[in-house]
Amino acid sequence: MAVPDGAQLSEDGKYWWDGADWQPVPEEGAESTAEVGQLSEDGQWQWDGSQWQPADGSGGGGGLADALAAQGIEISADAADAGYLQQMHEHLSNWYGGLDDKGKAIIDSLTKNGADTILADPEVGVVGEGDPLITAFAANDKTLGESLDATGQALQGAN
Numbered sequence: 001m002a003v004p005d006g007a008q009l010s011e012d013g014k015y016w017w018d019g020a021d022w023q024p025v026p027e028e029g030a031e032s033t034a035e036v037g038q039l040s041e042d043g044q045w046q047w048d049g050s051q052w053q054p055a056d057g058s059g060g061g062g063g064l065a066d067a068l069a070a071q072g073i074e075i076s077a078d079a080a081d082a083g084y085l086q087q088m089h090e091h092l093s094n095w096y097g098g099l100d101d102k103g104k105a106i107i108d109s110l111t112k113n114g115a116d117t118i119l120a121d122p123e124v125g126v127v128g129e130g131d132p133l134i135t136a137f138a139a140n141d142k143t144l145g146e147s148l149d150a151t152g153q154a155l156q157g158a159n
Contacts, residue, residue: 002083005087005131006070006088018094040093068151070152082155085155089151092126092148113141114145115138133151
């Protein structure tokens with residue numbers, strides 16, 4: 001699996017934190033790390049399992065940005081890269097799912113009031129500072145759990 005943008009890296013840069021465990025960073029240029037259907041960072045190319053093909057536009061940022069907006073999450077079309085959002089959704093869901101009920105209640109209380117950016121705090125380190133998905137979550141009145149559910153629905157609807 002590719003490293004999600006904004007994921008916390010180890011000091012040596014060889015591992016990234018998925019919210020529960022350290023995962024190895026794939027070697028640069030290793031095409032095998034791309035999953036079938038994954039979009040490139042610019043949203044222009046899609047991995048077919050053996051090579052990058054021009055994206056047909058069905059997974060483009062505009063449609064996904066609209067699907068997210070319909071769920072109450074405003075994100076720019078430029079930041080609505082399906083591959084990135086899928087990875088971040090998985091990363092955040094794994095981290096959130098690893099919390100006990102009390103931890104979830106605390107995070108949900110903070111995020112309901114727009115404090116989602118706490119996840120980008122270097123002391124917390126769940127995502128990188130300025131992550132566009134977390135910024136979008138902070139701009140709504142949903143809990144982190146609700147934002148993750150809404151993102152999952154938007155991702156499913158956009159496919």
